[in-house]
Amino acid sequence: MTDALSILNGVSPAWFLILAGLLAWASPRSELRKALMLLGPIGALAAWFATGETGVYGVLDLGPVVLETFRLDNLSRVWALVFILISFINAVYALHERNRMTDGAALIYAGSAVGAVFAGDMLTLFFFWELTALASAPLIFSVGTPEAQRAGLRYLAIQVLSGVMLLGGAAMLASQTGSWAFDAIGTGSAAGIVLLLAFGLKAGFPLLHMWIPDAYPKATGVGSVVLSAFTTKLAIYALARGFAGEEALIVIGLVMAIFPVFYVVTSNDLRQTLAYALINQLGFMVVAVGVGGYLAINGAAANAFVGVIYMALMFMVLGAVLLRTGTVKATELGGLYKSMPITTLFAIIGALSVMGAPLFSGFVAKTLILSATHYEHHDWAYTLLVYASAGVMEISALKVVWFAFFGKDRGLRVKEAPQTMHLGMALAAFLCVFLGVNYPALYGILPYDMDYKPYKLASVYGQSQLLLGTMLVFGLALYFKLFPLKEDRTILDADWLYRRFGDASARWGAAMGQLLFDAIGKVLGAFISFVRLRLFNLFSPAGALSKEFPSGMMALWTAIMLAGVVLVAYFSPV
Amino acid sequence: MTAPRDPKSGVHPLARPLSGLSSLRAGLITLIVLAVLVVAGFALETVIHDGGLSKYPEVYGPYELLPLAAAAVAILLGWGLVWLVSRSGDFYARAAGDVKEGEDD
């Protein structure tokens, strides 16, 4: 077994996924594409196992810079493994779908995420960072509606902007240190701040988060599964690599963990609810990165690992609902457990994982972060995270399960989801339970060795109290009709700034700018015709200032610039 | 939580035994069971605060009650948010010109 795999030693798993994706784009037959979607992750997994030794592989020497395309260490291998796993699960889940664009894009997206995780230097990171942006956009575009087109453009613009900032920050850093290596960065320099913002844009920092609830609900059913998995978790990896132990991240993470609660409660689109829940989970990980230390980084890695799986499971469930009913709005769904009981079961497993119920994967991962904040004496962080897990995590999971599958029966009698979707969800659900019960399997792959027992009586007891209590609160709110979700409303978020305010300002600015330019042109025109009439008819004949005919204006600029150069020259030292 | 319009048709065979779950009574029973469990849990913790149930020596008692109150407050504050910043469901679609009919916002 190991002998057969040894030829793959040192080959980055990313290439398998990207190659499979390119082939999938090229292949017209969907059977072939589906086979590629399954084989790509399997090949990548084989390469992941084959390269057992940590170290740097795939070094490209380009003269001035050396690219390290495959840096396998204890941190990167965790993220890579879960990315490969989820791309396989997604392949199974998407077996029913016939869409050349998304099939290929999902694979390349996964491959570029794996490549970014394995990047040993900033330039490689930048390349894959932008590739994730470009490869993921088709997942939104391929919905085909004008709304999705615009959402895709907004998404792409923000993702590309993040990459540009990454490159800018990396260049600034390289000019200071002379090295393009991607290691601990710190916020001591301007370059560090720029890089933190570049990562933060993808990690959904507060006020930079708006693309997550904007884009994810507009992707295809299958698309949102992969979207939820890679981009944000990749950003968490980059933060853990570059900014571990940065105290400011604790505050940022706490805000991310708390504020989505209001949107989780009020948003009507259930995929948007999940998107806000995702921000909350990212907040936990950002806090863990900010705390630093072995236990906290392990916690961030464990949360990223299980978070990818259970959020993918939740998005898969909603993808199945979307496929069968055509909507995921809370006000249009309800009572689906009668027609989709199997999907309901998976939804409940996913929700229990999200909530962090004992015996499910969320519990064993989240408790690491809570313990880390406690041991490092960040008492406020500890307290607020407990609140956030009650308020946001649990309400979001309860809300999705309740409004889609129970709640008011709207008489939707649809077919159960396709078998292949069930299989994909079953794989994810199995992992949720497996990692929760058999937690040493999860702890074994974490970056640092540790001796930690999640199932202490007190933790289990406290968590159960929290869980049951939140269920009770949620149930009471529903029973007394106090849950603030009555009709289809759009809740404004920071994206309003550019979707309405920015748009309107741009239009206003363009109109005003036009007026201003016209006015300047008129004033200058009057001035120039005055000069021309009074002095000599040096410049072109009549109409010299009309828009198509700017030579008079230009002559003026020439004179101004000449005056400028002469003045500068005059005042220059000899 | 009204009864389904057409109780039998289209119900998945696996879900038939569970059709009673959507009744109001089932909801009420669930709530009561939950309430009993929660109260019993907190009562137990208050009584036995040195037997390994309490997590940290300096904090004991039903301190998990506070997050619950906070969750309730958060849910209720959602009304405030809806009142403040909610717009009609097709707000952005209308702004972008996808929806063209009369105005009702």
Added chain:
Amino acid sequence: MTVGQFLPAALAAHAPVLLVAIPLILSAPAAALKSGRAAWAIALAASVAAFLFAIELFLATRGDAPAISYALGNWAPPIGIEFRVDGLNAALLMLLSASAILALLFALPSVEDEIEKDKRALFYSAFLVVLAGLAGVATTGDAFNLFVFLEISSIPTYALIAMGAGHDRRALTSSFNYLVMGTIGATFFVIGVGFLYMSTGTLNMADMAVQLVELRGNRVVEIGFAFILVGLGLKAALFPLHLWLPGAYAYAPSFVTVFLAATATKVAFYAIIRFSFDVFSVGNGFVLNSFTYVITPLAIAGMIIASAQALFQSDVRRLLAYSSVAQVGYMMLGLGIGTQAGVSAGVLHLINHAMIKGALFMALGAFAISYGVRRIENFKGLGQALPVSSAAFTVGALSLIGVPFTVGFVSKFYLIQAALQKGWAFAVVAILISSVLAVFYCYRVLVNLWVAPRPDGASRPVQRVPYMILAPLLVLALMNLVFGVNAEPIVNMAETAAAAAFNAGVAP
């Protein structure tokens, strides 16, 4: 004199002058011919000859080889006219003649589509004169002679642009505009040369440089520099002296736009470098201060404002024309930095921009021929109809943005490094802002090209793109990628050029 690199020694010895003379002389028979195709063949032959001489000169100026000095008519330099070739203008001559060949390949189908039959021979003849003029500007070592070649290249350019009138009457006004402004620029330049002649008593640039060392603090020299900088700045479309450029690029025949975009402003940019570094010297306070306080702010303003203007264009050629103004800003920024690294980055961007815009305008020409569209909204679904040309356009656009593994990335990278070495963080910010704007304006086009579905009532049937267009287009697109991955050759070329610019001058 040069040692023959691969041409026979007798030819190689006269390479600097033959490079200019062959296109100039061959323009006469081309004009006399009736057949457009025959004239095209002559033009191509002249361009290939020019390219061979350019390679010869390029090879002869590698490494530490001294500059090649060629005395015209054996009248020794300072008195006679001197052609002088070093690493800087050898690179430019390569670029010029290679662009001419690629553009001419593209020209055959494009000109047959756009120019009336009986004017084609004259068209190619005018093109040869432009080529000779530009090559002359690049080779001459005589300040007044440079003015003459500048005018030789400009006057037929006005005629070439005006020939776009068959498609769009606005070509006439654009051409007239360019004529007026170009004349202003040339006049400024010749006034500046006059001032210098007045104070130094010589027109030979190398000799002038020696004399100028004596004349430090002379106000006349400073005024002369100001006039030359502004005059050449106008020719190079330095913001805000760029107003002639969008119209000229947008309404000229496709072939003219391709060639001009790749070469014309570049030659003026070269002349600025030559005068600033070799005739004057950056050691002079007023040159450096003009770079820092005039060129740099204008370059940055151009990078940002012209990119923003590009964002609002609906005609793709106008969009690319404004983008060209922004790209001139990048080159000028490299110059404004004033260090050897900066000039090297500027020259590198000069070379790269020729490849980028050549590919983009050529792809637009392909769209225009086979589909007849120029506006962005008409590009919908073109990606499916013309996949190869669209892919080439996409490569060019990505390169324009500066995506890694394209040449656009390489030059921005070096430019950022040069700015950081100088400690100009604001320049880096400006480059990034301009790049983000470039993302947006390219994205507008690319989305229509690839994502938007083709409208149902697509009127005109799509014709196949001629191979004569596809071949040079693909060559340019591939060059964008190949040199983006292996940037060594062009970076070396730019560094040699910058070193030549720095070393040729006289230390003050």
